[in-house]
Amino acid sequence: MKKMLIWFIGSLILMFVLLLGISGRTVEVDTNIMVEGLDxxxxxxxxxxxxxxxxxxxxxxxxxxxxxxxxxxxxxxxxxxxxxxxxxxxxxxxxxxxxxxxxxxxxxxxxxxxxxxxxxxxxxxxxxxxxxxxxxxxxxxxxxxxRHTDKRDYTDSPIPELFQEGLHGIHGTTFYSKHSDEYEAIKKETLAAAADQQNNQSIRDELADWLRFSNGEVTSKKDGISADQMGMSGFKKALYYLFVSRESAKGDKFAQQGYDMAVSQTENCGGFIVIADNDTPRDYVNAGMRLMELWLYAVRNNVEMQPMSYAVENPERRIALQKSLKLITPPQMILRVGFVDSVYGENxxxxxxxxxxxxxxxx
Ligand SMILES: Cc1cc2nc3c(=O)[nH]c(=O)nc-3n(C[C@H](O)[C@H](O)[C@H](O)COP(=O)(O)O)c2cc1C
CATH class of the missing domain: 3.40.109.10 (NADH Oxidase)
Structure with a gap:
């Protein structure tokens, strides 16, 4: 009887570990590139x-x-x-x-x-x-x-002067190093806007709709934000998929964790890059084009990047930031930049x- 009980509990633990192993595996999305009429x-x-x-x-x-x-x-x-x-x-x-x-x-x-x-x-x-x-x-x-978005903590290593100089070639971009007054201003507006979003249920609900909660959901929907994209792997990722659901991701606890992560991300980086441009759809499109150029330039230099859009998603804070950074045109993208301790992130x-x-x- 005792032997059977041990065998039963052992099997349960084995199944649990296997389950964690499966959902902790790196997800591989098979994008079908076949389109009728296209070579x-x-x-x-x-x-x-x-x-x-x-x-x-x-x-x-x-x-x-x-x-x-x-x-x-x-x-x-x-x-x-x-x-x-x-x-x-x-x-x-x-x-x-x-x-x-x-x-x-x-x-x-x-x-x-x-x-x-x-x-x-x-x-x-x-x-x-x-x-x-x-x-x-x-x-x-x-x-x-x-190229990828890297949400992990970055080290304190400064961003090399040479990299900063190269940014002059990408119109409308400015780098602000950690501890500068401008960095502090971006951090302040970012965290204030993150707190606003934490208390906004529609924004929370919308985000939850785009978060993915299993490898299966990622491979079937082929969009949205997977645990892998949030920098999780192995055991941590498996636990996230096991315990977080779309419903719980709309709740206060998850929103608080999101805010705490934003605090850590603003502190653990080498600085911010801001892309500024006028407020018309055409200028937004052009800003997006420059975002792509900037990002590939960063990849070439092994600099990690993550957009942190809280402050630019809030019209008042966006204008406040434009004033404190003394920018001619409003900020359109804010990106934290830096280096990671371990290997350069994978896409x-x-x-x-x-x-x-x-x-x-x-x-
Ligand atoms: C306009 C724009 C705003 C974004 N804002 C954020 C953001 O606030 N926080 C974040 O972590 N990623 C942000 N991202 C990055 C996207 O989440 C990311 O590009 C997407 O999930 C695809 O992942 P990938 O960049 O690794 O390919 C933003 C990207 C764009 C283009």
Whole structure:
């Protein structure tokens, strides 16, 4: 009897450990790049383009491809908007700009000349592409595949002067080192805005809708924020998936943990980079394009980055920040930057199937 009980409890523990092992495994999303009417090379290019960052990983873009004309037209997918946190669609346009720049870079990496035009009202980005050579720039593709958001704590190591100087080449970006007055101002507004969001139930609910709570949900939805993207792995990730649900993620305890994490993230970094630009949809798209360039520049220099958007998601705090940073145009993106103690972070891409948002029109 006693032996049976030990065997039973042992089996239960083994099953529990196995379960933790399975849900703690790194998730692998199999993005299908096949689209009817699209050749393999263009499909591959557009997949690399889709590795661009987007708010809540909502991937809120639609792409019309005209292969016979060598043209793609990118627009917003309104069904993937974030009305609670982004009521003016500012971050939607920024995300669309980042995606457009990412597609252009991917075309260039595959030996194409790619020119673009952002419509006056910022609603579309048209890219014209033409094959110019067969050499593939593997270095650029590798950079795009490596880019990721890293939410872990960064060390106190200063950001090298050389890296800071290189930022002058990316219009509208400014670096503020840790402990500078400007860094303190960004930290203050960020945490005040994080506290506002902590008390805003619609923003909490919206975030919970885009968080993912199992490897299965990540591989089926192919969007949103997985535990892996939040910097969790192994046992920690398994426990998160075991104990946090969509319902509990809407609650006070989870909101408090989010705020505590923001406190730690603002303190554990080498500084902030701000991208500023005017407040029109067209300028948001352009800011998104520069976000993509900046990010790849950071990857090339092994500098980790994470957007911290709380302060720019709040109109009053955004303007207050513009004043204290003495910026000519309002801040559009705030990114914490720094180095990690361990190895440079890995990108664990969660991206939708191309056919879900790409339409091909042949003559
Ligand atoms: C406009 C915009 C705002 C973002 N804001 C935040 C943010 O406040 N906090 C954060 O951790 N990540 C933020 N991100 C990063 C996205 O969550 C991230 O790009 C997305 O989950 C895809 O992950 P990846 O960048 O690792 O590919 C933002 C990205 C964009 C484009």
């Amino acid at each position: 393999n090379e263009t499909a591959q290019i557009l997949y690399y383009g889709s590795l661009a960052p987007s708010s809540h990983n909502a991937q809120m873009w639609k792409t019309d491809v005209y292969p016979d004309e060598g043209k793609i037209v990118i627009s917003l997918d309104e069904s993937r908007a974030l009305p609670a946190v982004d009521p003016l669609k500012r971050e939607m346009y920024i995300s669309m700009g980042a995606y457009a720049r990412s597609c252009i870079l991917a075309f260039e990496a595959y030996g194409y000349n790619a020119s673009h035009h952002v419509s006056d009202n910022g609603q579309t980005v048209t890219i014209n592409y033409k094959k110019n050579g067969n050499a593939v720039d593997e270095g650029l593709i590798a950079l795009m595949k490596r 664990i891409p969660v991206r939708r199937d191309l056919k879900d948002y790409i339409t091909v029109t042949r003559k």
